[in-house]
Amino acid sequence: MGIRIIVKDPDPVLREVAKEVTKFNSNLHKLLTDMAATMYDAEGVGLAAPQIGISKRVIVVDVGDETGLIEMVNPVITYTEGEQYGPEGCLSIPNLNGDVSRFNRVKVAGQDRNGNPFEVDAVGYLARAFQHEVDHLNGILFTDIAENVFDITKQQQQRRRKDGE
Secondary structure (H helix, E strand, O other): OOOOOOOOOOOHHHHOOOEOOOOOOHHHHHHHHHHHHHHHHOOOOEEEHHHHOOOEOEEEEOOOOOOOOEEEEEEEEEEEEOOEEEEEEEOOEEEEEEEEEEOOEEEEEEEOOOOOEEEEEEEOHHHHHHHHHHHHHOOOOHHHHOOEEEEHHHHHHHHHHHHHO
């Protein structure tokens, strides 16, 4: 398992439409394993291959629920329902969060590391994470669609000052 470097905005790879994966081999297996290790090391809940500089349609998601780690290759959102609104952050855009409107339920079809098709029916936070990661594969960052973006370092500093009083 290797921890990869997470690229930061404005790296151009984050704005590319990622390429479809056609070879399911040991290189892809290593990429998925490294992506999961990198996501956990950075304390994230999702990671897309472009975030480590690789323009491939590969994501990993783990929102800390009973579902656990989900690796998906060539994900496509095939169904959407409802709406949710809330804050999002991104490992490629440190210190910023934004309020983003997302679908509350999505079905995502893709392939596992061996090329076998499968589908995930995601609701709530898991649905938000899938939409965020699939956006990365299409060159979209949460700051492009957020209704407002705010600097969380300023909020953290203000909280520390309040707590210190």
